Amino acid sequence: xxxxxxxxxxxxxxxxxxxxxxxxxxxxxxxxxxxxxxxxxxxxxxxxxxxxxxxxxxxxxxxxxxxxxxxxxxxxxxxxxxxxxxxxxxxxxxxxxxxxxxxxxxxxxxxxxxxxxxxxxxxxxxxxxxxxxxxxxxxxxxxxxxxxxxxxxxxxxxxxxxxxxxxxxxxxxxxxxxxxxxxxxxxxxxxxxxxxxxxxxxxxxxxxxxxxxxxxxxxxxxxxxxxxxxxxxxxxxxxxxxxxxxxxxxxxxxxxxxxxxxxxxxxxxxxxxxxxxxxxxxxxxxxxxxxxxxxxxxxxxxxxxxxxxxxxxxxxxxxxxxxxxxxxxxxxxxxxxxxxxxxxxxxxxxxxxxxxxxxxxxxxxxxxxxxxxxxxxxxxxxxxxxxxxxxxxxxxxxxxxxxxxxxxxxxxxxxxxxxxxxxxxxxxxxxxxxxxxxxxxxxxxxxxxxxxxxxxxxxxxxxx
Amino acid sequence: xxxxxxxxxxxxxxxxxxxxxxxxxxxxxxxxxxxxxxxxxxxxxxxxxxxxxxxxxxxxxxxxxxxxxxxxxxxxxxxxxxxxxxxxxxxxxxxxxxxxxxxxxxxxxxxxxxxxxxxxxxxxxxxxxxxxxxxxxxxxxxxxxxxxxxxxxxxxxxxxxxxxxxxxxxxxxxxxxxxxxxxxxxxxxxxxxxxxxxxxxxxxxxxxxxx
Amino acid sequence: xxxxxxxxxxxxxxxxxxxxxxxxxxxxxxxxxxxxxxxxxxxxxxxxxxxxxxxxxxxxxxxxxxxxxxxxxxxxxxxxxxxxxxxxxxxxxxxxxxxxxxxxxxxxxxxxxxxxxxxxxxxxxxxxxxxxxxxxxxxxxxxxxxxxxxxxxxxxxxxxxxxxxxxxxxxxxxxxxxxxxxxxxxxxxxxx
Numbered sequence: 001x002x003x004x005x006x007x008x009x010x011x012x013x014x015x016x017x018x019x020x021x022x023x024x025x026x027x028x029x030x031x032x033x034x035x036x037x038x039x040x041x042x043x044x045x046x047x048x049x050x051x052x053x054x055x056x057x058x059x060x061x062x063x064x065x066x067x068x069x070x071x072x073x074x075x076x077x078x079x080x081x082x083x084x085x086x087x088x089x090x091x092x093x094x095x096x097x098x099x100x101x102x103x104x105x106x107x108x109x110x111x112x113x114x115x116x117x118x119x120x121x122x123x124x125x126x127x128x129x130x131x132x133x134x135x136x137x138x139x140x141x142x143x144x145x146x147x148x149x150x151x152x153x154x155x156x157x158x159x160x161x162x163x164x165x166x167x168x169x170x171x172x173x174x175x176x177x178x179x180x181x182x183x184x185x186x187x188x189x190x191x192x193x194x195x196x197x198x199x200x201x202x203x204x205x206x207x208x209x210x211x212x213x214x215x216x217x218x219x220x221x222x223x224x225x226x227x228x229x230x231x232x233x234x235x236x237x238x239x240x241x242x243x244x245x246x247x248x249x250x251x252x253x254x255x256x257x258x259x260x261x262x263x264x265x266x267x268x269x270x271x272x273x274x275x276x277x278x279x280x281x282x283x284x285x286x287x288x289x290x291x292x293x294x295x296x297x298x299x300x301x302x303x304x305x306x307x308x309x310x311x312x313x314x315x316x317x318x319x320x321x322x323x324x325x326x327x328x329x330x331x332x333x334x335x336x337x338x339x340x341x342x343x344x345x346x347x348x349x350x351x352x353x354x355x356x357x358x359x360x361x362x363x364x365x366x367x368x369x370x371x372x373x374x375x376x377x378x379x380x381x382x383x384x385x386x387x388x389x390x391x392x393x394x395x396x397x398x399x400x401x402x403x404x405x406x407x408x409x410x411x412x413x414x415x416x417x418x419x420x421x422x423x424x425x426x427x428x429x430x431x432x433x434x435x436x437x438x439x440x441x442x443x444x445x446x447x448x449x450x451x452x453x454x455x456x457x458x459x460x461x462x463x464x
Numbered sequence: 465x466x467x468x469x470x471x472x473x474x475x476x477x478x479x480x481x482x483x484x485x486x487x488x489x490x491x492x493x494x495x496x497x498x499x500x501x502x503x504x505x506x507x508x509x510x511x512x513x514x515x516x517x518x519x520x521x522x523x524x525x526x527x528x529x530x531x532x533x534x535x536x537x538x539x540x541x542x543x544x545x546x547x548x549x550x551x552x553x554x555x556x557x558x559x560x561x562x563x564x565x566x567x568x569x570x571x572x573x574x575x576x577x578x579x580x581x582x583x584x585x586x587x588x589x590x591x592x593x594x595x596x597x598x599x600x601x602x603x604x605x606x607x608x609x610x611x612x613x614x615x616x617x618x619x620x621x622x623x624x625x626x627x628x629x630x631x632x633x634x635x636x637x638x639x640x641x642x643x644x645x646x647x648x649x650x651x652x653x654x655x656x657x658x659x660x661x662x663x664x665x666x667x668x669x670x671x672x673x674x675x
Numbered sequence: 676x677x678x679x680x681x682x683x684x685x686x687x688x689x690x691x692x693x694x695x696x697x698x699x700x701x702x703x704x705x706x707x708x709x710x711x712x713x714x715x716x717x718x719x720x721x722x723x724x725x726x727x728x729x730x731x732x733x734x735x736x737x738x739x740x741x742x743x744x745x746x747x748x749x750x751x752x753x754x755x756x757x758x759x760x761x762x763x764x765x766x767x768x769x770x771x772x773x774x775x776x777x778x779x780x781x782x783x784x785x786x787x788x789x790x791x792x793x794x795x796x797x798x799x800x801x802x803x804x805x806x807x808x809x810x811x812x813x814x815x816x817x818x819x820x821x822x823x824x825x826x827x828x829x830x831x832x833x834x835x836x837x838x839x840x841x842x843x844x845x846x847x848x849x850x851x852x853x854x855x856x857x858x859x860x861x862x863x864x865x866x867x
Contacts, residue, residue: 457478
């Protein structure tokens with residue numbers, strides 16, 4: 001059954017897979033990543049055991065999520081912060097706009113947050129006349145190009161230095177340069193002014209700590225720290241699945257996230273925010289607001305078979321391991337969460353029928369499951385999603401019929417033998433090639449064997 | 465496969481009623497259809513001490529997925545093995561007395577590698593074949609892009625993955641690419657022959673049978 | 676009466692009535708290899724991250740001379756070593772702070788609003804100088820977290836940061852560039 005979303009995906013995939021420049025850029029980026037991750041994992045006494053620890057902690061949290069959410073809220077409130085529960089993306093957007101109006105906000109600085117991408121926050125802010133600036137270098141580049149991020153961790157993985165230099169020249173009037181350092185300094189200078197004059201800082205959170213009521217933010221640039229330090233108001237938008245039980249758990253999760261995300265021991269800045277500026281403190285926002293976002297996560301929670309997909313710490317390792325991602329790139333997925341995790345959760349977070357094709361856009365190689373630091377059974381969940389699609393009758397009725405016929409053939413050794421001979425004949429006559437154009441457009445078909453195994457067995461089978 | 469097993473004095477039987485493990489249906493989401501074939505498989509092979517298959521993906525289907533499909537594992541599903549796995553792990557044999565003079569590279573079929581955890585066993589067997597020079601490719605573990613119906617549903621992605629794999633094979637200078645799974649070999653061979661490349665595909669079983 | 680809150684929590688509770696498959700438990704073996712010589716390990720990690728260590732008071736005096744505007748956290752330690760501030764956080768070219776502790780495992784400096792004079796002082800200035808004592812070095816993150824919890828004893832500061840090297844980015848073709856938004860230079864001086 002085809003949908004416009006599927007047709008768009010196929011169109012974008014066809015374009016990107018034929019783009020050899022794109023393939024080379026992505027391969028180079030991921031080769032660098034792979035080497036760094038190999039080194040990063042060696043810092044653990046036993047990487048596999050570290051994964052098991054993390055899986056156990058996330059299982060405990062997600063399977064007692066109500067308790068941990070309530071504890072988190074209690075602690076945020078006790079520290080002088082506010083908690084808003086958003087059932088939908090719309091609820092979250094409306095609340096942010098309300099806060100902005102309340103505080104006379106004209107300018108917002110944002111740090112990198114896939115959750116804010118998910119709820120399309122920037123568009124809502126711009127429509128309301130609030131100047132919104134992405135401050136993570138990669139996200140800033142995406143914003144001035146008018147593109148969504150290419151990857152959940154590395155937003156401009158698909159661009160070369162030259163692409164970025166041209167963008168800065170066209171959009172910022174900056175002099176053309178060949179130096180990554182100079183390009184970064186151009187962005188630094190521009191964004192510094194934005195930090196110093198912004199009214200509100202909006203961040204996401206990598207983790208939400210239940211027992212201390214803090215949000216944890218992981219970064220390398222320092223833009224998140226500036227976003228929650230300089231403006232008058234700090235808003236953190238946090239998916240309800242980000243909870244972990246305890247402050248001490250970060251001693252595992254910070255290095256785990258870094259090792260899988262970039263190969264680092266830990267990122268340059270791993271921060272914790274527990275509330276607004278206190279009496280005894282010299283600076284910081286006067287108000288701290290946490291928005292806890294559902295937006296379909298409770299749907300995924302209710303699917304006990306795939307519940308562990310909520311353990312995801314958004315490290316991006318599965319994207320980097322996926323041969324499909326490496327060939328089609330992030331934009332082709334057409335949705336916020338890309339790669340294997342995206343293909344698992346999107347049918348739950350968004351319309352199941354419209355997004356039923358993503359789990360099928362996989363060869364089920366299993367590389368994703370192997371690299372996931374919290375042991376999510378990713379490729380098996382793709383199979384579960386496929387089964388769900390069939391059970392919900394999202395499949396093509398012709399395909400359904402074909403599999404019924406196929407089953408009938410497979411249940412009868414006689415029919416199977418006849419079908420095999422007909423198949424070989426169709427191959428020899430070139431009929432199969434004509435019918436299976438998707439294959440034969442680019443590949444040859446095998447030459448049928450001179451003798452089927454059944455015939456071989458008849459000849460050589462019985463022996464004393 | 466039969467040749468090699470008999471060389472090792474294994475009593476081999478081939479139940480003629482067998483057809484398909486059901487994986488194509490299972491992978492496409494048709495679990496009811498797959499379940500029917502799973503039940504059928506268990507009936508057909510009920511008497512065997514061991515069931516050996518020249519396919520890592522069929523073996524993974526039976527051993528790893530039948531329990532989920534049928535609600536539980538049983539003797540038949542537990543005693544189904546891939547060929548290289550059976551030779552090395554069950555018979556304890558790494559040298560089957562084969563002779564095959566060629567420079568070869570080995571492609572890790574995904575199910576064999578990640579579902580059955582077979583990485584060293586096929587290589588051990590290959591290294592002990594007289595005349596074989598085994599050269600590792602840098603993308604040995606990367607999927608070839610077959611993925612069953614994926615190869616015709618998303619042929620452009622399948623083709624790009626095929627191209628990445630063949631590029632890696634070419635860099636080794638190998639004359640043959642060897643693998644446990646014939647579906648992978650068909651995918652790779654399809655590209656090689658369309659591009660008129662001199663590299664040949666051959667299954668591990670065929671190499672081990674050669675003398 | 677928060678309807679959204681009730682709805683979400685009710686959906687969570689209702690979902691969790693069906694149990695999910697539990698992963699295989701980890702072993703009790705330590706997650707990280709033990710840090711045998713914390714000071715040596717700290718120096719090694721800190722240098723690898725392009726952190727700069729000032730070895731003695733003469734070198735420190737020379738270093739300070741290079742900065743016109745200096746902002747400090749107003750602490751006794753920093754006052755004794757550096758003296759008074761002569762610029763604000765926003766205008767300075769050097770920010771000087773103390774810290775909570777130093778982590779050998781990762782070469783990190785942990786600061787808070789209490790130990791480092793607020794939030795901005797350790798991230799806004801182009802260069803950040805930390806005045807620390809060798810006794811502040813702890814072997815690993817786990818020890819550091821335990822120390823912080825004990826020290827703050829429920830009166831947590833509103834913000835804490837684990838700083839590991841100067842600010843950096845690799846967003847452009849994975850080429851490492853220092854000083855993306857935070858300090859381009861992270862400098863450390865042991866006062867003991």
